[in-house]
Amino acid sequence: MTENTGALVCGGGPAGMMLGLLLARAGIAVTVLEKHGDFLRDFRGDTVHPATVRLMDELGLGEGFRALPQSRLGNVAFPAPDGTLVTLGDFTRLPPPYNYIAMVPQWDLLDFLADAARREPTFTLRMNTEVTGLIREGDRVAGVAYRTKDGREGRIRAELTVACDGRGSTLRREAGLVPKEFPVPFDVWWFRLPKLPGDDNTPAGIVPRARGTGAVLALSREDYYQLAYLTAKGADARIRAEGVERFRERIARIRPDFTDRLDQLTDMDQVFMLDVKLNRLNRWYRDGLLLIGDAAHAMSPVGGVGINLAIQDAVAAATLLADPLRHRRVSVSDLAAVQRRRMRPTKIVQAAQRVLQRVVFEGQFTGRRSGPPKAVLFLGRWFPGLRKYPARFVGFGPRPEHAPAFARRP
Ligand SMILES: Cc1cc2nc3c(=O)[nH]c(=O)nc-3n(C[C@H](O)[C@H](O)[C@H](O)COP(=O)(O)OP(=O)(O)OC[C@H]3O[C@@H](n4cnc5c(N)ncnc54)[C@H](O)[C@@H]3O)c2cc1C
Secondary structure, rough: EEEEEEEEEOOOOOHHHHHHHHHHOOOEEEEEEEOOOOOOOOOOOOOOOOHHHHHHHOOHHHHHHHHOOOEEEEEEEEEEOOOOOOEEEHHOOOOOOOOEEEEHHHHHHHHHHHHHHHOOEEEEOOEEEEEEEEEEOOOOEEEEEEEEEEOEEEEEEEEEEEOOOOOHHHHHHHHHOOOEEEOOEEEEEEEEEEEEOOOOOOOHHOOOEHHHHOEEEEEEEEOOEEEEEEEEOHHHHHHHHHHHHHOOOOOHOOHHHHHHHHHHHOHHHEEEOOOEEEOOOOOOOOOOEEEHHHHOOOOOOOOOOOOHHHHHHHHHHHHHHHHHOOOOOHHHHHHHHHHHHHHHHHHHHHHHHHHHHHHHHHHHHOOOOOOHHHHHHHHHHHOOOHHHHHHHHHHHHOOOOOOOOOOOOO
């Protein structure tokens, strides 16, 4: 049986849930398909930047958003060789109330967006539904084929299909689109360690600690730490072959303060490797199909901007496509307009990430240098007035989007 909808959003990550919410607020029949049964899965990043917090206010969701479990990050600092901390980006210098990064577990953010979207009568979210392929009518994409967790298969036709299925996008592959890859000097190994009575509950540990060719970041959660170990790309097989004891030693060398709980790490299966990617498509659409978020451009973790760019893409897509969708006539040039709007900010942010990767991270992970170059630390230390510029760039990006009028609520 083939079902029908107006807009079909494949993937319920930040891009998909925001797009679903906005299109539903435009009165468009929108169906979001998500392959998982809930949003509570592997660590996916926490950082919600000022541009997105402002968007929540514009959508009338600010109060609810601020009630989610979260901590606030006011600045980004790096340890200097003498052990002191040097602040390189200071969000507190931006005009309030958008002067911090909210650290919100991604599953709470997605649940929150899903709840807001469910209040709209034209919104449908189908969990446990994996998109498996595209339906084509001539050269046009006319919907998708899917399979549910219990093995049921089906097809949904739509005026527009939007691939929000992330960096490993099935729909991108099905559409024959291949992203251009840029070099990345490091990978990330994520794992958890428990909190112990008396631990400080602030996210102060966001300051990266580096030693030798590795670095560790610690994010504070209610009852555990989410840790990231960073080292040169391509080391996963070696790290796993060396075993968990050696991995514990690597962490202890950089974060001796965690030695008291490292015995909780008993198996390398507890350590999840993120193959860091930085890529983008040259073309974000086919007739009837648009790709946004990580499906169109995977971002390096530098600056933690992936969630926010995905959300900004969704806002631009909803703003530009709501009208064509209402008239059930979405043309290729409508889709090209979304790419035109979002390509430039994507390119600028990725270019900045590539520079930072080279200047700050490459030397660290090849053992040539520890921490940022001296000149950067000098500027950060002696010219505090400059710290607001990186904060503004990271927090708002080159083209922050605003909620379209049809989606705004008091
Ligand atoms: C370990 C890790 C840590 C990160 N840390 C940060 C951070 O701190 N800050 C930050 O801003 N960014 C971070 N990122 C990046 C950030 O998570 C992504 O940039 C952002 O989530 C992209 O949003 P998206 O909606 O485009 O894609 P995703 O968040 O990847 O969402 C894609 C969704 O599609 C679903 N899906 C996939 N295939 C199918 C299919 N065939 N059918 C149906 N559903 C499907 C997935 O289950 C998923 O829910 C991190 C990423 C990872 C992996």
